[in-house]
Amino acid sequence: MYRSGRRLTKGMRDAGALRNGIPRRLPEKKPLSDANIRRIHSWLDDCVAKHGCCRTKKLPQLPTRVIDVGSSGGQNPRLLETDRQPAQYLALSHCWGTQTTFEGHIRLLQSNLQDLLTEIPIASISKNFQDAIEVVRKLKFKYLWIDALCIIQDSKSDWENESARMNDVYECSHLTLVATSAGSSNDGFLERSKPSVVDLPYRDDTDPIIEGTFSISRCVTELSWKLVNQTAWNTRGWTYQERLLSRRLLHFTSSILLWECRAIDSSEINAGKRQLDSRPRWILDHPDDDPAIVEPQYLVYSNYDRWYVVLSEFTQRNFTYTSDLLPAISGLATIFRQSYVAGDDYIAGLWRQDLAQGLLWLVDDSRKTTKALLGYWAPSWSWASIAGRVSWPTRTIARHQRDDFAVELLENPLRTAHEDAMGTVLGGYIRMHGRLRQLSCVTKPIEWGAFFRFRYDLWCGDKVVGNGQFDADQDDTAEEIWLLQIKLQVSGDGVIPFHPTALMLERISGSWLKFVRLGCAVLDENQLDFFDVSEPQDFDFY
Numbered sequence: 001m002y003r004s005g006r007r008l009t010k011g012m013r014d015a016g017a018l019r020n021g022i023p024r025r026l027p028e029k030k031p032l033s034d035a036n037i038r039r040i041h042s043w044l045d046d047c048v049a050k051h052g053c054c055r056t057k058k059l060p061q062l063p064t065r066v067i068d069v070g071s072s073g074g075q076n077p078r079l080l081e082t083d084r085q086p087a088q089y090l091a092l093s094h095c096w097g098t099q100t101t102f103e104g105h106i107r108l109l110q111s112n113l114q115d116l117l118t119e120i121p122i123a124s125i126s127k128n129f130q131d132a133i134e135v136v137r138k139l140k141f142k143y144l145w146i147d148a149l150c151i152i153q154d155s156k157s158d159w160e161n162e163s164a165r166m167n168d169v170y171e172c173s174h175l176t177l178v179a180t181s182a183g184s185s186n187d188g189f190l191e192r193s194k195p196s197v198v199d200l201p202y203r204d205d206t207d208p209i210i211e212g213t214f215s216i217s218r219c220v221t222e223l224s225w226k227l228v229n230q231t232a233w234n235t236r237g238w239t240y241q242e243r244l245l246s247r248r249l250l251h252f253t254s255s256i257l258l259w260e261c262r263a264i265d266s267s268e269i270n271a272g273k274r275q276l277d278s279r280p281r282w283i284l285d286h287p288d289d290d291p292a293i294v295e296p297q298y299l300v301y302s303n304y305d306r307w308y309v310v311l312s313e314f315t316q317r318n319f320t321y322t323s324d325l326l327p328a329i330s331g332l333a334t335i336f337r338q339s340y341v342a343g344d345d346y347i348a349g350l351w352r353q354d355l356a357q358g359l360l361w362l363v364d365d366s367r368k369t370t371k372a373l374l375g376y377w378a379p380s381w382s383w384a385s386i387a388g389r390v391s392w393p394t395r396t397i398a399r400h401q402r403d404d405f406a407v408e409l410l411e412n413p414l415r416t417a418h419e420d421a422m423g424t425v426l427g428g429y430i431r432m433h434g435r436l437r438q439l440s441c442v443t444k445p446i447e448w449g450a451f452f453r454f455r456y457d458l459w460c461g462d463k464v465v466g467n468g469q470f471d472a473d474q475d476d477t478a479e480e481i482w483l484l485q486i487k488l489q490v491s492g493d494g495v496i497p498f499h500p501t502a503l504m505l506e507r508i509s510g511s512w513l514k515f516v517r518l519g520c521a522v523l524d525e526n527q528l529d530f531f532d533v534s535e536p537q538d539f540d541f542y
Helices: 010-020 034-050 113-118 127-138 156-163 166-172 222-229 237-245 303-314 327-339 352-358 473-477
Strands: 065-068 078-081 090-093 143-145 175-178 198-203 211-216 248-252 257-261 265-267 408-411 425-427 430-434 436-438 456-460 463-470 481-485 502-507 514-523 537-541
Touching: 034 248, 034 257, 078 113, 090 127, 090 166, 090 237, 127 143, 127 175, 156 327, 166 237, 166 327, 222 257, 237 303, 237 327, 303 327, 303 352, 352 408, 463 473, 463 502, 481 514
Parallel strands: 090 143, 090 175, 175 248, 514 537
Antiparallel strands: 065 078, 065 143, 198 211, 248 257, 257 265, 408 430, 430 537, 436 481, 456 463, 463 514, 481 502, 502 514
C-alpha cells in the first residue's frame, strides 16, 4: 500500500515522515502525465549520457520512410521518404493481431503511397498507431517508424528490402515504444486497463479540520515485469529481435510504465530491479562489455553457442506466417556476425564454420511441429523448415569433446533474396561429403517418455542399430530412410538420450544421392562401427 496525502493538517503532518521513508512512488493515473513525461526524458538523458553499452557505433540515420508526426494542433501526420539523413526517430514495436486487424484501417500500399506522402488521416489508422503518434508528439520528437505504415505491404520486393534492414531500424532508433499491453493493433495502449490508484477520502470525526486523501495502489515489486513477459507481445516472433536490437525500450503496460535498456531497468513507481538471469540476454553487446549483462545465466563454449541459445528461445515464438522465420531473425544474424563471427557465411539460419554442429538441432516435441505442405520457406536441414521449438543438445558438451565431426560442406549454391544471404531463402541445396547408409525399416514409436526422446527403432537387416526421432510425426511414413553420420560417436554418447550424432534422411524419388532431412538419430552402443562399411561420398542436401 502507498499513501499520498492531498491535504494534511495537524497530526497528519507526521504522516509525511512515514511517506518520505517509502522508496516507491504512486503510479500515475495516466501514462502521459506531466510527471511521466519528465520521467521519460530523465531516463533518456541519463542513458544517452552515462550508458556506454547503450550507444551505437553507427551514425543514426532515418530509415527509408518515416512518419512526420506533425502537431497536436490539427496538423495531420504524413509519410516521408528520406535520403537516410542523420536524425533522431522513435520506432514502435507492437503485436499486429489477427489477419483481419487492419480491416477498415489504413496500411501503406502501392495504391495509397502518394496520398500518404501528403497526409495520413489520423482517424483512419489503428488505435496503436494513433497512440504512438501522440506519445512522439508529447515527447517533442518529430519522426516515428511503424512497420505497417513505412513498408509497402503489398510489394514483395519492398518488404524483402526493408525487412533486411530491421537491424538498423531498431538499433538506431533513439527509443522504441512498446505497445506491451495491446494484444492487437486496434487495442491501443494509453488507456490503463488495470486501475493504478484508488483514492479514499479521510476525515477525523473528532476534529473536522483534519482531513485528506489516502491514495492506495497495489504493491508492485520486480514481479511487475510479468506485465511485459506474460503478454501477447512477448510471444510474437518478430518482437523477439525487436527487443534485443533496441537499445532503449519504453513499455506501456496495463498499469505502469517500464523502462528497459541494456544497462538498467526502471519504472514510474521505482519498483525493484529484476535479477540478472531474468533480463533479456543482450548477446549483441560487444564481448568487452560487462559479462553480467551479456551472458547472465548461460554457460557457452563458443560464440556459436550464443547463436543456438538465441534460436532455442526464438523458435518458441508464434508466427502468423512460418515463412517469416528467417526474415524475423535476420537483423539479429547481421549484428551477430559483425560482433562475434566476422567473415563467416550465413547459411539458412546456420553458420558455415559450425555447420556440422548446427545441423544437429532437435525438435522439442515432434507431435507439435509441422512442416510446409505447400510452398517453400527453408531447406529441410535448416531449423527454419520447422514450425516449433528446436534446441541444440550437443551445445552443452565442451568443445574439445565435440569436434570429431564426420561431414564436410563442399558447395553452397542456395538462392537467397539478398546478396548477404540474410533473410528469405528462395531455393537450392548444399553439397556435402560424408558417410551414408540405408536402413531396412523404422518401427512404430515406443510409448512417449519425457526422458528418452528418440522414440523410433532403426533397423538394418535383423538388428536395431539405433534410435531416432522425426522432426514431425508426419514424416514417419517415409519409405526409404538413410542415416548420415554427423559426429563420430564414442562409447558413452549413446547413453545420453538428448545428444544426436546422425541425421535421418529420405532419398528424393527418382534421384540418386539427393536427400531431404527427416530427423535425428543416435547409434546403439553396440553399433558404433555402423558407418565403417560406407565410403564417404558427395551428395546434395535439399
